[in-house]
Amino acid sequence: MAGLSLAYYLSQSPLRNRSILILDSELKNRNDRTWCFWEPDGGSATYTSAFDSILFRKWKTVSFHGTTYAGALDMGDYQYKMLRGIDFYAFVRNELNKHPTIEFQQATINRIKDTPQGGFVIADDEPYLADYVFDSTFALKLDQSENHNLLQHFKGWVITAEKPCFNQNQPELMDFRVAQHGDCRFMYILPFDEKTALVEFTLFNDQLLTDAEYEAELLQYIDHFLDTGGYKICETEYGVIPMSDESTEENHAEHIIRIGTSGGFTKPSTGYTFQRTQRYLQAIVKNLAETGKPNRRSSWFAGRFKLYDSIFLNVLEKHRHNADDIFTRVYAENHHRVFTFLDEDTRFIDELRLFATMPFLPFVYAFFDVLRRKAIG
Ligand SMILES: Cc1cc2nc3c(=O)[nH]c(=O)nc-3n(C[C@H](O)[C@H](O)[C@H](O)COP(=O)(O)OP(=O)(O)OC[C@H]3O[C@@H](n4cnc5c(N)ncnc54)[C@H](O)[C@@H]3O)c2cc1C
Structure with a gap:
């Protein structure tokens, strides 16, 4: 997500004629995730406006089911927006294909190293040297005891029900009507229409569950709280997002800049990453175009x-x-x-x-x- 977004912003900037190589071990041709975020419906004024035309759904309000409150949340000017991974990958690839200086290569990166000449990469035994390497590869390695290292992990099903059972005007941001077991556990529902929705069981803790455990909670919730009249599972989503305050050193070397989750763009307390990534990358490209340096600064x-x-x-x-x-x-x-x-x-x-x-x-x-x-x- 971050790599393609960065290439997209570079292609729209004065740096569009520079030579750009995108290395990825995956082709990214599957709908492997959905991204949600909130922003005003402000056209070009928003950080994600480039992707307005491919939004899958947007909602004016969301709902919440907690211990002493259940109902809609007033989001003011914000809308809750959903983008499907596959639509994003296809859209960006299509845009980048218009630029002959931007190339894709499917390859596994074995090494990334800073050198006096530039960022050095070895991928599938081939060496590459670049003025800048933007690194979004990420290995979950959270081990410094002074930090907090929780995980947001979830499994969800896109289900199609026999009967209308979803409020298609309101995603359910958090529904806490699931056993907490001393943790933070909730259901997250994105309704696509009255009969179809992504229903996702989510936890914030440090212990992943087995597949059967996520599924038992999903089955129980759907049985108890959704009058589906029977349903079929159309898609499955599983994910683990770090909720960590470990410092990731975005600019840890002169020619290597970490981006995306690897660069610490994930909000530690929520796991939301998409909108922040767009915001930060736009700042990086602006600095790169104006000063030749990608550094993104923020005030103390x-x-x-x-x-x-x-x-x-x-x-x-x-x-x-x-x-x-x-x-x-x-x-x-x-x-x-x-x-x-x-x-x-x-x-x-x-x-x-x-x-x-x-x-x-x-x-x-x-x-x-x-x-x-x-x-x-
Ligand atoms: C299922 C799921 C749902 C999510 N939903 C939301 C959401 O609703 N809202 C939100 O804000 N955030 C969400 N996130 C969090 C975050 O937005 C995503 O994880 C996002 O994709 C992170 O972007 P990224 O570029 O850092 O990583 P990725 O998009 O995962 O990109 C990293 C890329 O690096 C490649 N790669 C890794 N290692 C190598 C290697 N050694 N060699 C070559 N290539 C390599 C991978 O193939 C991948 O394409 C979700 C995450 C998941 C997993």
Whole structure:
């Protein structure tokens, strides 16, 4: 996703005539994931406007089912948007094919190394040298004890029901009517129409489940809460996204820039990555075109969101408070504000208003624990 997005933005920039090679071990010709994100329906003003024409669905509102609140969330100007992986891969490939200086090669990368001459790559035993290597290969290796390393893992089915049983106007962002087992567990539903939806069982913890365990929860939820009249499973989605505050050093070497999940573009407290990736890559391409350097800078004050993410992960990791209650407070009492907050676009005063809706002591303990772990790390 990040590699193709970057190539797309380069192809639309003054750098479009530079020679670009995209290496991937996969052809990316399957619908291997769906991306959702929220943005205003603002045409060219949004970070994802390039992909407006291939959005699969967009919804004006979402719903939430928590411990003390169930119903719609007022998203203000935001819309919840869904893009299918296969539509994205096909669209970007088609655009890039119009540029003779952009090439694709299916190959497995064995090594990426910085050298004085440039970024050096070995893929399928072939060496490559480039002014810049943008690396989106990612291996889940989260092992520094001062950090918080949770996983967001999920299995979902696209089901088609015999009877209309989905509210096609409202995706269900989180439905906590599943046994929590001391974790954070919920269902996520993207309705495509009244009879068809992606129903996904999602967990935030550090233990993957077996296939049978995800499926047992899906079966039970569908049986209990959806009046399907019988259904068939049309597609399956499985994924693991890191929820980690481990520093990923986006610019760890002069000629190698990490992008996507590998570059730390995944929001640690939510797993959402798509919209942030578009935002960050646009900044990188702009800098590259204007200064010849890809570095993306942010102010120290913007760094406060990293602290907030760490505190939140600490509360979850240490089970300092029931996750279903935390999320119920966050969404039910902040509606529109929470989406702006997760986009890291809030003013400090709005952040304080949001924090005031949280259970006080668990977050204070987490704050000091984060400081302690950073100090000894
Ligand atoms: C099933 C699923 C659903 C998701 N849904 C959402 C969502 O709704 N919203 C959201 O914001 N985020 C979502 N995410 C998180 C995130 O947006 C995606 O993981 C996204 O694809 C990350 O982009 P990326 O470019 O970092 O990694 P990828 O898209 O995974 O790209 C990495 C590429 O590197 C290639 N590669 C890896 N190793 C090598 C190697 N050694 N040699 C050659 N090629 C290699 C892979 O084949 C792949 O094409 C989801 C993730 C998953 C897995």
